[in-house]
Amino acid sequence: MRAAIVTVGDEILLGQIVDTNSAWIADRLSMEGILIVRKTSVGDVEDDICSAIQQSFKVAELVIMTGGLGPTKDDITKKALAKFFECDMVFSEDTFTRLSDLFLKRNIPITAAHKEQCFMPDRAELIINNRGTAPGMWFEFGDRMLCSMPGVPHEMRYIMENGVVPRVKDLNRIIFRQKTIRTSGTGESVLAEIIEPILEGHPVKVAYLPAQGQVRLRLSVEGAKGSEVRIDQILQEAVRATVGVLGTHVYGYDHELLEEHVGNLLKSKGLTLGTAESCTGGHISHLITSIPGASAYFRGTIVAYDNGIKEKILGVKSITLESHGAVSIQTVREMVEGAIRVIGCDVAIAVSGIAGPEGGSDTKPVGTVCIAVGDKSDIKTRQFLFVKDRLLNIKYASMYALDMLRKFLSAR
Amino acid sequence: MRAAIVTVGDEILLGQIVDTNSAWIADRLSMEGILIVRKTSVGDVEDDICSAIQQSFKVAELVIMTGGLGPTKDDITKKALAKFFECDMVFSEDTFTRLSDLFLKRNIPITAAHKEQCFMPDRAELIINNRGTAPGMWFEFGDRMLCSMPGVPHEMRYIMENGVVPRVKDLNRIIFRQKTIRTSGTGESVLAEIIEPILEGHPVKVAYLPAQGQVRLRLSVEGAKGSEVRIDQILQEAVRATVGVLGTHVYGYDHELLEEHVGNLLKSKGLTLGTAESCTGGHISHLITSIPGASAYFRGTIVAYDNGIKEKILGVKSITLESHGAVSIQTVREMVEGAIRVIGCDVAIAVSGIAGPEGGSDTKPVGTVCIAVGDKSDIKTRQFLFVKDRLLNIKYASMYALDMLRKFLSAR
Numbered sequence: 001m002r003a004a005i006v007t008v009g010d011e012i013l014l015g016q017i018v019d020t021n022s023a024w025i026a027d028r029l030s031m032e033g034i035l036i037v038r039k040t041s042v043g044d045v046e047d048d049i050c051s052a053i054q055q056s057f058k059v060a061e062l063v064i065m066t067g068g069l070g071p072t073k074d075d076i077t078k079k080a081l082a083k084f085f086e087c088d089m090v091f092s093e094d095t096f097t098r099l100s101d102l103f104l105k106r107n108i109p110i111t112a113a114h115k116e117q118c119f120m121p122d123r124a125e126l127i128i129n130n131r132g133t134a135p136g137m138w139f140e141f142g143d144r145m146l147c148s149m150p151g152v153p154h155e156m157r158y159i160m161e162n163g164v165v166p167r168v169k170d171l172n173r174i175i176f177r178q179k180t181i182r183t184s185g186t187g188e189s190v191l192a193e194i195i196e197p198i199l200e201g202h203p204v205k206v207a208y209l210p211a212q213g214q215v216r217l218r219l220s221v222e223g224a225k226g227s228e229v230r231i232d233q234i235l236q237e238a239v240r241a242t243v244g245v246l247g248t249h250v251y252g253y254d255h256e257l258l259e260e261h262v263g264n265l266l267k268s269k270g271l272t273l274g275t276a277e278s279c280t281g282g283h284i285s286h287l288i289t290s291i292p293g294a295s296a297y298f299r300g301t302i303v304a305y306d307n308g309i310k311e312k313i314l315g316v317k318s319i320t321l322e323s324h325g326a327v328s329i330q331t332v333r334e335m336v337e338g339a340i341r342v343i344g345c346d347v348a349i350a351v352s353g354i355a356g357p358e359g360g361s362d363t364k365p366v367g368t369v370c371i372a373v374g375d376k377s378d379i380k381t382r383q384f385l386f387v388k389d390r391l392l393n394i395k396y397a398s399m400y401a402l403d404m405l406r407k408f409l410s411a412r
Numbered sequence: 413m414r415a416a417i418v419t420v421g422d423e424i425l426l427g428q429i430v431d432t433n434s435a436w437i438a439d440r441l442s443m444e445g446i447l448i449v450r451k452t453s454v455g456d457v458e459d460d461i462c463s464a465i466q467q468s469f470k471v472a473e474l475v476i477m478t479g480g481l482g483p484t485k486d487d488i489t490k491k492a493l494a495k496f497f498e499c500d501m502v503f504s505e506d507t508f509t510r511l512s513d514l515f516l517k518r519n520i521p522i523t524a525a526h527k528e529q530c531f532m533p534d535r536a537e538l539i540i541n542n543r544g545t546a547p548g549m550w551f552e553f554g555d556r557m558l559c560s561m562p563g564v565p566h567e568m569r570y571i572m573e574n575g576v577v578p579r580v581k582d583l584n585r586i587i588f589r590q591k592t593i594r595t596s597g598t599g600e601s602v603l604a605e606i607i608e609p610i611l612e613g614h615p616v617k618v619a620y621l622p623a624q625g626q627v628r629l630r631l632s633v634e635g636a637k638g639s640e641v642r643i644d645q646i647l648q649e650a651v652r653a654t655v656g657v658l659g660t661h662v663y664g665y666d667h668e669l670l671e672e673h674v675g676n677l678l679k680s681k682g683l684t685l686g687t688a689e690s691c692t693g694g695h696i697s698h699l700i701t702s703i704p705g706a707s708a709y710f711r712g713t714i715v716a717y718d719n720g721i722k723e724k725i726l727g728v729k730s731i732t733l734e735s736h737g738a739v740s741i742q743t744v745r746e747m748v749e750g751a752i753r754v755i756g757c758d759v760a761i762a763v764s765g766i767a768g769p770e771g772g773s774d775t776k777p778v779g780t781v782c783i784a785v786g787d788k789s790d791i792k793t794r795q796f797l798f799v800k801d802r803l804l805n806i807k808y809a810s811m812y813a814l815d816m817l818r819k820f821l822s823a824r
Contacts, residue, residue, distance in 0.1 A: 011621050011630070013448045018435045022453075026425060036425050037460065041434075041451040044619075048449060048471065055467050059460070070620065071601050106799065113601050131801075152622075154804060275715075281701025282694030285715050289693025290803050292769050300721040303687075303697045303713035305706070309755060313712075313725070344720060357704050391702055 001172045003029055004056035005039040006049070008068035008077050009151060013043045021066050021156055028160055032168060033176030033222065034062065044068055049080035053146070061144055062168065067151035069134040071113040077148055078121060078137075085139055087123040092135075095126065099133055124148075127163030131155040136163050175228055177235045178220035180209075181242055183249040184258050185403040188215050191249065198245050202238040212392065213399030214258060217242065251406055258402045259287040265409040266297040266347070271375075273405075274343030275301045276314055276335040278326065279353035279369060283398045299345040304335070314338030327352050327364055329381045332372035336379050347375045347409070349401050353384075355393045369397040373404045380408055413584040415441050416468035417451040418461070420480035420489050421563060425455045433478050433568055440572055444581060445588040446474065447634070456480055461492035465558070473556055474580060479563035481529075481546040489560055490533060490549075497551055499535040504547075507538065511545055536560075539575030543567040548575050587640055589647045590632040592621075593654055595661040596670050597815040600627050603661065610657050614650040624804065625811030626670060629654065663818055670814050671699040677821040678709040678759070683787075685817075686755030687713045688726055688747040690738065691765035691781060695810045711757040716747070726750030739764050739776055741793045744784035748791050759787045759821070761813050765796075767805045781809040785816045792820055 005022045012019045019041065026036045037059050042048040049068070056063045068077030082089055096118040103110055117133060120126060127136030132152055136159035139146040145167070149159045183191060188210045195217070199206060209216040219238050223231040243250050252261045266273055275284050285301035288294055304310040307326055311318055315338040316331055324330040335350030353369030360366035367386040372379050382404065386396045417434045424431045431453065438448045449471050454460040461480070468475045480489030494501055508530040515522055529545060532538060539548030544564055548571035551558040557579070561571045595603060600622045607629070611618060621628040631650050635643040655662050664673045678685055687696050697713035700706055716722040719738055723730055727750040728743055736742040747762030765781030772778035779798040784791050794816065798808045 010617075010619050012435070013438055013451060017621065018432055023424075023431070037455065038464070039425060039451075039453040043449065045449075051471070052450070059463070070622075071604070106797065108599075111601055111605060113604060154801065277694075279701075280698075281706070281710075282689075282697030282713050282715065283701075285694030286692075286698045286806075289691075289695075289715075289717065289767075290806065292802055294693070295717055295771075298693075299718040300725075301694050301713065301715035301717075303694065303701075303715070305701065305713075306711045306756075309712040312756075313754065342725065344718075344724075355701075359707075390704055394698075394702065 001034050001062060001168065001174070002037045002060040003034050003062040003064060004037060004060035006052045006056055006063060006065045007039070007041045007151070008044065008049055008065060008080075009041075010043045012041050012067070021151060021153055024153070024157065025064055025066070025160065028165070029064070029168075031176070031178060032165060033172050033174045034168065035174075044076055046076055046080045046083060049077060050084045053080075053084050057144055063144075063146040064164065065146065065148040066156050069117075069148065069150045071111075071117045071133070078119070081124070081137065081139070081146075081148055082121040085121060085123050085141070087121045089119040090122045092118050092120045092126060095120065095135055098128075102133070127159050129155055129159055130162075131158045135159075138163065138167065173225050174222060175225050175231060176220065176222050177228075177231050178218055179235055179239050180254050181217045181219070181239065181246070181250055182214065182252045182254075182256060182258070183217065183246060184214045184251050184399065184406065186215065186249050191215055191217065191246070194245050194249075195242055198241050199238060202241065203234060204238040212395045213403065248407065248410070251403075257291070258399065258406065260291045262402055262405050262409065263288065263291050263294060263297060265406065267293075269409065269412060271346040271409070272297050272299050272344075274299045274339045274345035274348045276339040276348060276350040277301060277303050278305060278310070278335075278351060279355045280351045280394050280398050280401070281305065281355075283394050284349060284351065284401055287398060287402065299343045302339060302342065310335065310338075313342060315341065325364070327354055327368055327370055329370050329372070329383060332370045333374075333379055333381060336372045336374050340376060347373070347405070349373050349405055351397055351401055353393070353397055355390045355397075357390060367393050369393070369400075371397065371401045371404055373401065373408045380404060413446045413474055413580065413586060414449045414472040415446045415474040415476060416449060416472035418464045418468055418475060418477045419451070419453045419563070420456065420461055420477065420492075421453075422455045424453050424479070433563060433565055436565070436569065437476055437478070437572065440577070441476070441580075442588060442590070444577060445584050445586055446580060447586065447588060456488055458488055458492045458495065461489060462496045465492075465496050469556055475556075475558040476576065477558065477560040478568055481560065481562045490531070493536070493549065493551070493558075493560060494533040497533060497535050497553070499533045501531040502534045504530050504532045504538060507532065507547055510540075514545065539571050541567055541571055542574075543570045547571075550575065550579065585637050586634060587637055587643060588632065588634050589643050590630055591647055591651050592666050593629040593631065593651065593658070593662055594626065594664045594666075594668060594670070594673075595629065595658060596626045596663050596811065596818065598627065598661050603627055603629065603658065606657050606661075607654055610653050611650060614653065615646060616650040624807045625815065660819065660822070663815075669703070670811065670818065672703050674814055674817050674821065675700065675703050675706060675709060677818065681821065681824060683758040683821070683824075684709050684711050684756075686711045686751045686757035686760045688751035688760060688762040689713060689715050690717060690722070690747075690763060691767045692763045692806050692810050692813070693717065693767075695806050696761060696763065696813055699810060699814065711755045714751060714754065722747065722750075725754060727753065737776070739766055739780055739782055741782050741784070741795060744782045745786075745791055745793060748784045748786050752788060759785070759817070761785050761817055763809055763813055765805070765809055767802045767809075769802060779805050781805070781812075783809065783813045783816055785813065785820045792816060 356366035
């Protein structure tokens, strides 16, 4: 099955937001063995939407649309769909009831614009959206299918998982299996040199997906329906061979995040964590607490942006700050000790660095970051030089700190 | 002038990388008053590339292409262009000389693949690429134009600025002006009800771009070349009218972020900030410190994930935690007081809530968040109910906290 994606909205066309939806949709559909052949973005113009749909159906059997379903005047996807499928708009009582209940709970008055949102093309089968107001719309004619969804990412994802994937799963005649191996602490080219000789004989495709101190390796195999057992076996063997040579570069699989992985390590070892952050400004703490259940092992954080806080709360010695500087191995070492004492945690991470764009010097240029990870008996330290912009320096430092924590905990 | 963008490459189509190029191109061209009407992404397939070009020329006079110009086998944009424009491939001595010089300097041997890269469609005018190996290609036929560029972002930007923008600047007969008004603390539909009657008579287009507690309103006007003064005036009047009715919902314009805006407010008033975070886990601190120069006004953060830290470091009374709970107005009020004292800042934000998915109760369901913002003499508090997933509850709580800080500081 071939699919095309159509995104609607001036904000994507005019470059005011980056379209992350269609990357996600393409990725999700490719997991189901569906080939994406085209993506088109158009503005909030009825004729442009219709012609994009028409041209997409020339190259694909399935068209996935996002955007243009909100309550405001510029959201006209529904009208374009009604025109394309030559159907009328009918009032959906179900949608109105769900919307009214939702708004009542949140104490929001129902406006005329909300009522307008409940009119739907009569040929559309509605897909419930438990994450927002506008439902998804599913159209079929002959062997062609179209699904229109809101552009809000978490709403779109909900509808894809609960409405689209189940509908297309059985229709596809190609099977596709993939496994993602997640690594941290090493770059793409180093990994490639290790893996490529090993995978020579394996009929798998490898994709490298690097992101801020991590690289995901996606191994995939494709085959005809009915050959599932053989395909699964090919994939398993390739994964085993890859993980075998990569060793401790690998931390997990598929959707497991590094922050989730270290959380599970802490939980299984019955240890608690705290962080003492300077240049990362709370980003490590944010990553760790974004994982459900983090309160079981995470105690807290001191963001010591000001040196006074490094001294007063974390107990870093003023002589250390004076002689080695705030960005030094000695300082982060004392920050770990202070964090364990004041937060009352078993293990702590400490980071101090120069995120930029200002504050660099010849000996410590922008991107210099010192990281320490340890407990009462042992502290590991490293100094890095990330040559990125401010936000990326923060993100790289956070990921490498989590990678150091992972290796520290794995060795316990 | 209307333009369409075509990106070539499986990595965008299959969602392995997010296409940031076309957002940049769209944004850049819209600054020149060129209206982007469509963006299409296709894979490295000759027929798909040709049909995307053909369909783009149906809706636009200018087609901008990126990708598929590298030295590897799957890069076939040039072949597709030669086929589309029915022309031959000729060896470009100029390109070869430039490439040889470049490689000599970097000590890289010239391979057959590099020589192959010097064959160009004979109808193409070449645009020098001082950032990489593959030059841009410019085609004209009748009143139609096409530019093909490499997909590497900094190479593409160089060719756009030096080759494309100068060529299209004078050709365009339409001018386009836009202004983005940034609001926080209110939803899209409420803003729409306030604005829409006011903008009835104004010949402007309005787009609503909502994102986690913020809505950007983009007002745009289009007109013929020569009418710049009138167009600017129409836009200014519409902006003035909109801002007039929206009042304090508006915090800034164009690219200004809320965390940047509050940073500027703090700087201009000579005040320092600290945060005491529970459910937001350091995300507010991360947002504030992601702005360059934040160290001028930001002191630090206590993430008190554990109640012991709320008591021990922030000095929240145990009687308060026992009788009102950790998620209560009373607790966040004491957290603000504690943060001001222990961090030594003038103003503090405190947040405590239930991010979910676990930890909710009948009286305090998941999504309940208490926020306090204040200084030594005055503390404002609010209780919210966000019905989102864990990460969105954290992001909404952070944005509303910054919104409360903005309003608190503006009233000083």
